Amino acid sequence: MTTRSQRTSYRDIRDEIARRIGDQVWKPGSLIPGEEALTVEFGAARATVNRALQELARAGLIERKRKVGTRVSLNPVREARFIIPLVSQEIEASGMTYAYRLLSRAERRASRADTLRLEVEPGSVILHVKCLHLADGEPYQFEDRLINAAAAPLALDEPFQAIGPNEWLVASAPFSRGEFSFLADRPSSEEADCLKIKTDAPVFVGERRTWLLARPITFVRMVHPQSHRMTSTL
Structure with a gap:
């Protein structure tokens, strides 16, 4: 009290x-x-x-x-001008069948690289989740996500076997602000293997960080094959 x-x-x-x-x-x-x-x-x-x-x-x-x-709020940041749909909704809206596959899940202390991506202190407890989203059985998006356990402690109890981390975070970890970046890149060998493309093939990458006030919640790198198209309605 x-x-x-x-x-x-x-x-x-x-x-x-x-x-x-x-x-x-x-x-x-x-x-x-x-x-x-x-x-x-x-x-x-x-x-x-x-x-x-x-x-x-x-x-x-x-x-x-x-x-x-x-x-x-049921839908935090209601006045956001840029809306990112759940990948499952994005795939199903295009008429394709969505499927999800967990690749790895690890709870560990933040490395130097993690602190730069997620903006947490070295040694902070983080959850590192990698997963693959599929459309009609074909790779659609490789998701590489870091979650700050201090901001979303319930994530440590979630296996992410049946539900992806993005969908879980939307329902369980509201945020007050976010940062979005989009870029063309070359895939890592792991990304290329999961997406069934060559390592020298260009990919479309979206990166996003969210905060609850000053506290970072998550960083995610979302990698798509070069055929991916993103459309925004104004």
């Missing part, structure tokens, strides 16, 4: 609410306590609590409606 001597600034209140959402103390779609209850819990002025909630609403983590209350 938080005492009145703690968390009196709007930033501390904002960060604590974001932590509870990230840890699923308050699950997506659920109502959170009202301003009056939060004012009592944190020992802060109602205006301070209101400011914290306003920032979380702008970040897309919560939705506020008069006479209804405040809910945890």
Whole structure:
């Protein structure tokens, strides 16, 4: 229980609410306590609590409606201008049959390379998952993902045998901001082997990092054969 001597600034209140959402103390779609209850819990002025909630609403983590209350967003970052669909939905929308294959799953301490990709401290616990997404039985996307265990601790209990990490994260680890990069590249030998292409063949790569406020959640490298086409609707 938080005492009145703690968390009196709007930033501390904002960060604590974001932590509870990230840890699923308050699950997506659920109502959170009202301003009056939060004012009592944190020992802060109602205006301070209101400011914290306003920032979380702008970040897309919560939705506020008069006479209804405040809910945890089902779809974080609702005002995002660039939407990345789940790969399963992307494949099925094109009329093909989706299949998923887990290639490897390892829990370990972050290496130097991991710290550069995921922006975590050296030695932090991370989950490294590699998987393959298929369309009509043919390789569609090679996914290489790092998950920060401190930001998504429940991922350590998920085997990812039946569900891919992206789909799991969308449902279990809301984010407040993301960074997207797209590039042409050459595949690694592992990527080429999984995609059934030559190592000198060009590939289409998408890289994405997400954060819950200042806390990194995941980094993913998604590799497609050169025939892949990405379409965005404005």
